[in-house]
Amino acid sequence: MSTLYVEQPWTAMSLLFRPHYRVEVFDEQDAPVAVVSERTGPGLQRPLRHTGFSGWTTFDLDVVAPHGQPIMHIGKGFGRRPGVHVSTPQGQLIGTIKTHGAWQQSLHDANGQQLCFFGDIARIETGARAKRHGKRVRRDRVQINPQVTEPLRSLATACAVAFDVVRGTGTRHTSSGGVDWPA
Template identity: 90%
Template sequence: MSTLYVEQPWTSMSLLFRPHYRVEVFDEHDTPVMVVSERSGPGLQRPLRHTGFSGWTTFDLDVVAPHGQPIMHIDKQFGRRPHVRVSTPQGQLIGTIKTHGAWQQSLHDANGQQLCFFGDVGRIETGARAKRGGRRVRRDRVEINPQVTEPVRSLATACAVAFDVVRGTGTSHLSGSGTWPA
């Protein structure tokens, strides 16, 4: 399995007042591999991002390498569980991710054909806490089968690095407190 660590700020302020989605991703050797952040702010949806409806808002995410090279683009339209679109930096659709429940996502090719479920090719453990650069972070551990080929590899990676968006919790973690381990 290929292992990734997806980290985001974990402080009382970030839990209450973090309307923007941003995570940093590291490999098993603690080397930065990508950053996922919103292209622009939430705009008029900003008040919703501070509530349990954060996951309903639109998200427009860029995934870039540490040196700034675009890797992929992830976007979700407004609504409870719309398909999450994954595309190349040039805008070509790779496929979509559909959420069937908080822990069950299906991966679909560009034509809408279901390829598999995320759990068939990967595994994610959420909610661990750690420190990076003197600040507290939530660290999700992701394992993706290294034998997986495209487009499943890109879709599984997108599902993992934008998991809060994909499963519908967005940036409001107070509303999803049941997902945090004791």
């Protein structure tokens, strides 16, 4: 299994009032792999981002390598569980991710054909606590089967690095132990 660690700030303020999505991704050797952040801010949806409805808002995420090279784009429309679109930096659709429940996501190719479920090719453990540069972070551990090829590898990676967006919790987290209160 290929292992990624997806980290985000974990402070009282970030748990309750973080309006922007931003995570850092590291490999098994603790080397930086990518940064995932919003292309633009939440704009008029900002008040919703401070509530349990954060996961309902739109997200426009860029995944960028540590040296600044764009890797992929992840977009989600407004609503509880709309499909998440994953595309190349040039805008070519790689595929989509559909959420059927907080812990069940299906991966679809660019034509909409379901390829598999995320859990068929990857495992994710959410909510671990750690320290990075002296600051507390929530660390999700993701293992993706190394034999997985494209477009599944990109879709599984997108699902993992934007898991809170994909499963519909957004940026607000109010509980401990890796479980979030539903909106």
